[in-house]
Amino acid sequence: xxxxxxxxxxxxxREALAQTGxxxxxxxxTLDRLAKQAxxxxxxxxxxxxxxxxxxxxALLLVSGNVELLAVRGTEETxxxxxxxxxxxxPAAVLNSQPYLLRARVLGEARLVMIQAETFRETVAxxxxxxxxxxxxxxxxxxxxxxHAKNLQLRSVEExxxxxxxxxxxxxxxxxxxxxxxxxxxIASQLGMTRETxxxxxxxxxxxxxxxxxxxxxxxxxxxxGIRFQLDPLIDGHEPMRPIRIKRN
Amino acid sequence: xxxxxxxxxxxxxREALAQTGxxxxxxxxTLDRLAKQAxxxxxxxxxxxxxxxxxxxxALLLVSGNVELLAVRGTEETxxxxxxxxxxxxPAAVLNSQPYLLRARVLGEARLVMIQAETFRETVAxxxxxxxxxxxxxxxxxxxxxxHAKNLQLRSVEExxxxxxxxxxxxxxxxxxxxxxxxxxxIASQLGMTRETxxxxxxxxxxxxxxxxxxxxxxxxxxxxGIRFQLDPLIDGHEPMRPIRIKRN
DNA sequence: CCTCTGCATTGATCCAGATCAATGCCGTGC
DNA sequence: GCACGGCATTGATCTGGATCAATGCAGAGG
Numbered sequence: 209x210x211x212x213x214x215x216x217x218x219x220x221x222r223e224a225l226a227q228t229g230x231x232x233x234x235x236x237x238t239l240d241r242l243a244k245q246a247x248x249x250x251x252x253x254x255x256x257x258x259x260x261x262x263x264x265x266x267a268l269l270l271v272s273g274n275v276e277l278l279a280v281r282g283t284e285e286t287x288x289x290x291x292x293x294x295x296x297x298x299p300a301a302v303l304n305s306q307p308y309l310l311r312a313r314v315l316g317e318a319r320l321v322m323i324q325a326e327t328f329r330e331t332v333a334x335x336x337x338x339x340x341x342x343x344x345x346x347x348x349x350x351x352x353x354x355x356h357a358k359n360l361q362l363r364s365v366e367e368x369x370x371x372x373x374x375x376x377x378x379x380x381x382x383x384x385x386x387x388x389x390x391x392x393x394x395i396a397s398q399l400g401m402t403r404e405t406x407x408x409x410x411x412x413x414x415x416x417x418x419x420x421x422x423x424x425x426x427x428x429x430x431x432x433x434g435i436r437f438q439l440d441p442l443i444d445g446h447e448p449m450r451p452i453r454i455k456r457n
Numbered sequence: 458x459x460x461x462x463x464x465x466x467x468x469x470x471r472e473a474l475a476q477t478g479x480x481x482x483x484x485x486x487t488l489d490r491l492a493k494q495a496x497x498x499x500x501x502x503x504x505x506x507x508x509x510x511x512x513x514x515x516a517l518l519l520v521s522g523n524v525e526l527l528a529v530r531g532t533e534e535t536x537x538x539x540x541x542x543x544x545x546x547x548p549a550a551v552l553n554s555q556p557y558l559l560r561a562r563v564l565g566e567a568r569l570v571m572i573q574a575e576t577f578r579e580t581v582a583x584x585x586x587x588x589x590x591x592x593x594x595x596x597x598x599x600x601x602x603x604x605h606a607k608n609l610q611l612r613s614v615e616e617x618x619x620x621x622x623x624x625x626x627x628x629x630x631x632x633x634x635x636x637x638x639x640x641x642x643x644i645a646s647q648l649g650m651t652r653e654t655x656x657x658x659x660x661x662x663x664x665x666x667x668x669x670x671x672x673x674x675x676x677x678x679x680x681x682x683g684i685r686f687q688l689d690p691l692i693d694g695h696e697p698m699r700p701i702r703i704k705r706n
Numbered sequence: 707c708c709t710c711t712g713c714a715t716t717g718a719t720c721c722a723g724a725t726c727a728a729t730g731c732c733g734t735g736c
Numbered sequence: 737g738c739a740c741g742g743c744a745t746t747g748a749t750c751t752g753g754a755t756c757a758a759t760g761c762a763g764a765g766g
Contacts, residue, residue: 306600332701340581344552350599351558357528400610408716641744653723653746656746
């Protein structure tokens with residue numbers, strides 16, 4: 209199938225850093241320094257990357273795959289953040305040398321660059337470009353978190369589902385079938401509800417022009433859907449990660 | 458009463474910056490640059506500092522007072538973050554030149570340093586110490602937000618109230634009356650519930666050794682309280698704001 | 707092929723917390 | 737002093753979504 213990958217898959221930590229878009233403005237020797245003692249790790253489906261309350265030993269850069277960040281109490285788990293590559297996993301904990309507040313678990317398979325925490329802190333603390341890049345990354349994560357909170361607190365289950373699906377089929381001409389990007393149970397947890405509620409509510413959403421059949425969504429009535437489910441850029445908008453451009457005096 | 462304030466109350470933007478703890482490691486001339494076109498603004502009780510969806514014209518440093526950050530939909534408002542001085546208001550929006558996701562409203566009276574957004578970005582982008590300080594600030598805010606989310610998602614109304622009160626009277630010897638730091642309606646909204654539910658649930662909390670009478674809390678049975686309400690440092694712990702120390706090579 | 711395991715669906719029921727409504731209370735201004 | 741407006745309390749009721757429990761269904765491995 210994939211005869212022509214967009215670019216070579218990184219096989220060393222250094223290559224992985226070089227391919228990370230939001231590190232573009234960071235000088236090569238700074239990346240060298242980060243990569244110095246780093247390793248590129250393949251993580252199998254379902255593994256836990258770190259545990260709540262652990263003190264970070266590494267800064268973790270997610271190069272490919274998805275990671276769930278879960279709040280844990282006893283046996284209970286609830287999703288707090290869903291991380292897409294490429295991104296840092298909870299940089300705040302690493303920067304402040306404080307314990308992780310969440311458990312990280314990968315979906316599917318993931319690749320991670322593991323950078324010594326101390327190396328990471330020192331390099332950030334001595335290089336402005338990197339510091340700005342990390343700041344932009346952290347800022348974007350913060351805003352995503354706020355959007356997530358707003359989604360949960362301001363919308364009902366039905367609206368959350370409707371908007372989620374609408375975003376997926378946005379732009380396609382009505383009738384085009386689109387595959388769901390995740391298993392339903394994962395979508396449910398991202399939207400802050402149980403599997404059962406998700407399943408049930410799909411039926412009522414269908415009555416507003418968005419039909420889900422198996423793992424395929426299909427917009428049946430754009431007008432009806434648009435009336436019932438209003439996408440809000442301050443909730444549903446994509447959060448870009450753009451470091452501030454430096455003006456050298 | 459306050460014949461001897463801890464230190465002089467700042468009367469210029471420059472003084473206010475100098476008194477801000479987490480800017481301690483920033484060089485004086487950098488602070489000068491920030492303060493250049495800045496103004497120190499007194500904001501009366503209840504005023505809205507900025508509106509959801511506005512594009513930031515200023516970086517806002519809260520010097521004294523408290524600010525509620527609210528998610529708004531139509532007429533509905535729900536609290537997402539509660540900011541204590543000294544702190545930046547949603548630095549992420551300013552850094553990325555993106556619209557605010559929340560409405561900011563002050564409680565009581567507040568004092569704000571307003572720094573031109575462009576000046577702020579440029580100064581951050583050209584000064585490592587400042588960049589690190591802002592990064593630390595943003596990281597702390599992120600972690601507070603995560604803790605808040607965990608509090609809401611992992612605990613019941615009763616537990617949230619119990620832990621909140623426990624934190625307040627923590628350390629005092631049983632029987633000591635302590636004043637609530639805020640009006641009850643505000644505590645309720647910080648804890649993500651309605652006034653009514655808060656009021657009601659105080660009765661059931663009292664049965665576990667924590668009594669609230671009017672605006673006064675009092676620990677009646679430390680043992681009982683400790684059993685029912687377990688403070689978790691990963692939720693209830695204070696989140697410090699400490700910039701990474703720089704090691705100049 | 708059959709079994710096993712994990713996901714999805716569907717139904718019945720439950721319950722925490724919201725909502726609606728009335729009353730009391732206290733500080734402020736006239 | 738009195739009236740008023742915002743907060744708090746208390747009661748009655750409602751309900752969105754969770755929970756518990758079966759059943760169906762598909763892919764993986766023997």
